[in-house]
Amino acid sequence: MTSVDEPVRPDRRLPDAARTRSDILEAATGEFARAGYDGARVEEIAARTRTTKRMIYYYFGGKKQLFAAVLERAYGALHGVEELLDVGHLDPVTAVRRLAEVTFDHHERHPDLVRLVGIENIHGGEHLAAARRFGRIDAPGLATLREILDAGRESGVFTADVDAVDLHAMISAFCFYRVAGRHTFGALFDRDLTAPARRDHYRAMLADMVIAYLKG
Amino acid sequence: MTSVDEPVRPDRRLPDAARTRSDILEAATGEFARAGYDGARVEEIAARTRTTKRMIYYYFGGKKQLFAAVLERAYGALHGVEELLDVGHLDPVTAVRRLAEVTFDHHERHPDLVRLVGIENIHGGEHLAAARRFGRIDAPGLATLREILDAGRESGVFTADVDAVDLHAMISAFCFYRVAGRHTFGALFDRDLTAPARRDHYRAMLADMVIAYLKG
DNA sequence: GTCTATAGATAGATAGAC
DNA sequence: GTCTATCTATCTATAGAC
Incomplete structure (x- = not known):
């Protein structure tokens, strides 16, 4: 029970139930990302939390x-x-560069998310479909991209007539593969796509590619 | 036993042992691609062959x-x-387009390979590393790409100074994501990246992107 | 080389007390 | 809401006959 006169400790900012739920989700994220859906162990997830396996169920x-x-x-x-992401005040070229960079950085910072997406695709997207039945999952970045492309076409800097969803796929592909494919790529070509020393190089490469494509 | 006077039937072109091995590999490819490494069942693989589980071991x-x-x-x-792939006689732009298209087509035709690569990456590339200890797995396409890039730079059509491995990563990323990420992408953006009607569109998009990037 | 039967380990899920 | 103990199913792997 959380009462008003109880001091709020750092790990007590949430009511107990919500905090337990959140703890479980955090631990589960790591375990699923580590081993895949079937490889993940509910036992192991419980061991990573303050609670027990029974509570997960x-x-x-x-x-x-x-x-x-x-x-x-x-x-x-x-x-x-x-x-x-606020890019409304930027010119289209700079704006699309920023959007690509933000997408890149998020994949860079959250390899677990990338792994989860890969795992979910192995299983045909069934869990995501289930999740979407309850609450919509929207990608606000797409609307932003649409606006940037419109502005770029109007001002004439973008000559290619590109669909926003397709361009988003292209950007996602590069960000996704760099993380999700790094092990096999590294084994075959002896190059670590996620090496910190090459991070800026690949981020610039993605943005350059997108802009070159948009300029036709 | 295969003897010389035994008629060679279509499914008997290989000696028995090699044929059994090949059958098992074929069945295992499908089952692993279907369910992932831990989700795959050895029992199910055996059921898909003419042989038994014991033989797999x-x-x-x-x-x-x-x-x-x-x-x-x-x-x-x-x-x-x-x-x-023979592109030695083509100009660099056409050659790189051909290479991108061949890579695209192979991913398109072999979604199972794409899935297997995704699965292997979930598991940190350990099996591929094991396989490479016995026989080298080389990618001849990389040498071809290197030659094309050299020729393009020399003739001045390619202004960007791009590394062959990096460009190969970029091409692979798009081909890989279109197949390996189609379920989550489709769920979120309501677009099937692998729809037959859009296949030529995406193939051209990839080649256009690569060429635009190389031309700077 | 090929089969049947089974060992041995471990997973997800739950019962039931508190 | 939380715990311990356990059920039931199932999976990889192998023994052993032929």
């Missing part, structure tokens, strides 16, 4: 629903970043 | 080694395609 119902909740939370974090 | 030693063999075979097929 109590709060989420089962492994499947837990994974769906983990996914939903991960996407929510990504889209939160996109919402904060 | 007899031939491959275990599930892990079987998956490694499946990967090795899948990469072999990809690199076989790259070897057949």
